[in-house]
Amino acid sequence: MSKNAKKTPEIYATLAGRIDEVVVQRVFNQMADAVSDGVKSLHLMIQSTGGIINDGIALYNYLRRLPMDITTYNSGTVQSIAVSIFLAAKKRKASRSATFMIHKATFYAGSPTTSFQLGAATQSLKVDDDRIERILKECIRMPDEKWEVHRFVDLFITADEALQYGLIDEIADFAPPAGATLINI
Numbered sequence: 001m002s003k004n005a006k007k008t009p010e011i012y013a014t015l016a017g018r019i020d021e022v023v024v025q026r027v028f029n030q031m032a033d034a035v036s037d038g039v040k041s042l043h044l045m046i047q048s049t050g051g052i053i054n055d056g057i058a059l060y061n062y063l064r065r066l067p068m069d070i071t072t073y074n075s076g077t078v079q080s081i082a083v084s085i086f087l088a089a090k091k092r093k094a095s096r097s098a099t100f101m102i103h104k105a106t107f108y109a110g111s112p113t114t115s116f117q118l119g120a121a122t123q124s125l126k127v128d129d130d131r132i133e134r135i136l137k138e139c140i141r142m143p144d145e146k147w148e149v150h151r152f153v154d155l156f157i158t159a160d161e162a163l164q165y166g167l168i169d170e171i172a173d174f175a176p177p178a179g180a181t182l183i184n185i
Contacts (some may be wrong), residue, residue: 010041012176015185019051019081024058026185031066042066044089045073045174050080053105053128057081060067060135063088073174074159084132087139093172100157100167102136102150105129141166161175 009164011034015024044063050056063085072086074094076121079101086092086100094100107121107130142150144166149155162168176182 008037008181009039009126010043011039012045012174013183013185014047014174015085015154016047017039019056019059019085021052021055023051024055027059029051030064030183030185031062031141031164035067039068040068041071043071043073043174043176045075046078046082046086047074047076048078048080048082048085050082051130053081053100054056055081056084057131057135059082060088073172074100074162074168075174077101081132081171084135086169087135091170092168093170094162094168096159096171098159098162100162101154102132102157103154104151105132183185 013030015023015027030040032156045107069091071091071093072089073092074086075098076095076101076109078094080103083095083102096147107126109118109121113121146165157165157167159168159171163171
């Protein structure tokens with residue numbers, strides 16, 4: 001949206017791809033314009049396999065405090081840190097065939113690494129795991145055996161399970177009506 005866009009109380013948006021600082025900046029810019037234009041309701045479809053944890057946490061905190069009613073949608077897959085962004089909305093929906101994936105934070109040493117560097121990386125991973133886990137557990141009510149699986153491997157969650165666990169409120173598709181304001185972030 002732009003400063004000169006026609007005022008609309010509701011917009012539909014898509015957010016697809018890797019979560020990184022470029023995506024954060026695009027979301028910040030689009031949402032600043034939307035708030036200035038008086039948008040009251042945002043329907044945000046997310047399609048992402050994840051990305052940078054710090055950028056995802058920033059988007060989670062930003063979206064949950066925007067002065068608008070936000071509904072997030074999963075039309076295919078929402079994985080890794082993108083799940084936290086998805087959880088920023090008070091209303092959450094997923095298509096019947098959609099999946100979610102959560103896992104512990106990971107680290108890739110791209111070059112020779114000292115024991116001190118590995119120790120620092122381990123501490124950073126623990127901090128990131130704690131931040132993400134806090135967000136997940138505020139919204140998701142999974143059985144203990146699922147949380148146990150999550151401790152060790154990637155945990156894939158179907159739309160039906162997501163509904164059962166409180167990750168989503170409803171199984172429904174992202175379907176902007178004809179004539180709606182639709183933006184791609």
